[in-house]
Amino acid sequence: MDALHILIELTLMPLVAFVVGLFMVLMMRRIAARIQRRVGPPLLQPLYDILKLYGKQTQISHGILHDIGIIMAVGGYIAAETMLPVPGMNGIADKAGLITLAYVLMVPSLGLALGVGQCANPNGSIGISRALTAMLAYDIPFVIVIFGVAWQAGSNNLVDIIALQQVDGIASWGIVQTPLLAFAGLFALHAILGKHPFEIYIAPAEIATGPMVEMGGKYLGGLFVMQCFQLYTAGVIYTSLFLGGGENWLTFLVKSFAVVAVPICIAYLFPRFRTEDVVRLVWKWPVMLGLIGIAFVMN
Amino acid sequence: MIKDIPIIAEQAQQPRRTNPLAHVFDELMNFARSRSLFMLHYCTGCGAIELPPAMTSRFDMERLGIQPMVTPRQADILLVTGYVSIKTLKRIILTYEQMGSPKHVIGICSCTVNGGMYWQSYATAKKLDExxxxxxxxxxxxxxxxxxISGLQKLIDNxxxxxxxNWKDYYQRYDHYLGNQQxxxxxxxxxxxxxxxxAREYGLFxxxxxxxxxxxLESVQKPLQPLEMKL
Structure with missing residues (x-):
């Protein structure tokens, strides 16, 4: 019974993440459109895109690693979704801690690096080297932030962290208890999403979408699915760490969408940084704020 | 002289699949395909200047599901905007062949239809559909x-x-297109x-x-060599 229960949760959680992620992608494109004074795409546009890409009749593969890379990229996020507790479902969140989660979140970038390497397209290689540089940049503040939160809660288990924040309403939320860490986390989240001004590795006008340059058909479809998971993961991690998780589905979804909306609203107002500027910026401000935040927490 | 063969042979309509579920699936895929078109614009001609207003806030193509993409692998539509010189045409053909099917070519401006004001130019390809x-x-x-936009809506309806x-036509009558290219x-x-x-792989022979x-082509074809690495 217990195994069956876990199995159902492990199946449902990525599915829920995908559906919510589709709407997050829609929200992102609508916000971009509104900022540019456009109407924006219709309600099911992200779904149409994915259906169309998987329905392409000729597929161009560059070899076995190209295929495996996409599977790793999507699979890494699917694994991450099972460790993110949602209202009513914990999956394997209480067995896997924050450290496992941070580790699993690196798998997609590495998978992409594998796949893009075989495409032998110089734009792709530049893109993936920039993506790994960006990962190096944002993982430092991200690790500092989750260390601070875990120290504050006395546990690196997301279920415990959420339970602790729900004891006393808003006053016990991470964003009230540790505002410096929360701000550093938001900064790191923006870099993790890879939106402007941190969009160094997509850069359509410069390196022709970087890692995606040789992806067509189902490969690009896989990356579109990955984007849904990426937005969902970012929103839910931040909600769980700082906004008290979700008491029920309504508050959970409102919080996650609000978290994703903040970096996106900022993103479309800015041009792009250069790679070294991103590393300099992300290693300076969020790291500094995060370390001060940790000092307050450990005091 | 280029042989003046009518380009669009009357194509046999694909027979409906008998399985009702498969038919529903085909309809769904056609609908998704029509509502999501990634566009690669080959903007060498003056018609390119009409695309920014069509894409941005004044007319906003994204509400029809059309958005620009930057590489041929990702694109569904190849927009050829304006006159096509012979040198350009080589690049357009390379680009077109890298796109994944189903793919669509749209010729914008008179120059792609019949050469337009470049009718007497020795260096301009007159009819794109050859x-x-x-x-x-x-x-x-x-x-x-x-x-x-009304043209794109016509394409969406189709x-x-x-x-x-028409992308199947390129595989099925490759000899004709290749002859004109040669x-x-x-x-x-x-x-x-x-x-x-x-064409052999996907049964489009x-x-x-x-x-x-x-x-x-086979008699002159050289096998592809990887590019030499130079620093």
Whole structure:
């Protein structure tokens, strides 16, 4: 019974993440459109895109690693979704801690690096080297932030962290208890999403979408699915760490969408940084704020 | 002289699949395909200037599901905006062959229809549809964004009803298209994409896929070599 229960949760959680992620992608494109004074795409546009890409009749593969890379990229996020507790479902969140989660979140970038390497397209290689540089940049503040939160809660288990924040309403939320860490986390989240001004590795006008340059058909479809998971993961991690998780589905979804909306609203107002500027910026401000935040927490 | 063969042979409508579920699936895929078009614009001509207003806030193509993409692998539509010089045409053909099917070519401006004001130029390809299977022409010098969008809506309707299958024509009558390309570029013309192999792989072989022009291609074809690494 217990195994069956876990199995159902492990199946449902990525599915829920995908559906919510589709709407997050829609929200992102609508916000971009509104900022540019456009109407924006219709309600099911992200779904149409994915259906169309998987329905392409000729597929161009560059070899076995190209295929495996996409599977790793999507699979890494699917694994991450099972460790993110949602209202009513914990999956394997209480067995896997924050450290496992941070580790699993690196798998997609590495998978992409594998796949893009075989495409032998110089734009792709530049893109993936920039993506790994960006990962190096944002993982430092991200690790500092989750260390601070875990120290504050006395546990690196997301279920415990959420339970602790729900004891006393808003006053016990991470964003009230540790505002410096929360701000550093938001900064790191923006870099993790890879939106402007941190969009160094997509850069359509410069390196022709970087890692995606040789992806067509189902490969690009896989990356579109990955984007849904990426937005969902970012929103839910931040909600769980700082906004008290979700008491029920309504508050959970409102919080996650609000978290994703903040970096996106900022993103479309800015041009792009250069790679070294991103590393300099992300290693300076969020790291500094995060370390001060940790000092307050450990005091 | 270029042989003046009518380009769009009356295509046999694909028979409906008998399984009702498969039919529903086909309809769904056609609908998704029509509502999500990634566009690669090959903007060498003056018609390109009409695309920014069509894409941005004034007319906003994204509400029809059309958005620009930057590489041929990701794109569904190849927009050829304006006159096509012979040198440009080589690049357009390379680009077209790298796109994943189903793919659609749209010729914008009079120059792609009949050479337009470059009719007497020795260096301009006159009719785009002799070299590529064009799905739709948007005539005008230049067509306004409204015309571009109404043309795209026509394409959307065609795709929705399964009538926009010209990409198959390129595989089924490759000999014809290749012959016209060789006439323009010389007998040594070859592209990195193995169109005949793709036609064989995906079951798109037609009676005119092979012919005298593909024989010529095979006799001059050099195998692709990886680029030399230089610093």
């Amino acid at each position: 070299y590529l299977p064009v799905d739709l022409y948007i005539a005008g010098c230049m067509p306004r964004p409204e015309a571009v 795709i929705k009803h399964g009538k926009s299958d 006439h323009l570029f010389g007998n040594n013309w070859q592209t990195p994409t193995d169109v005949i192999g793709e 037609g009676p005119q896929t092979l012919g005298q022009h593909t024989e010529l």
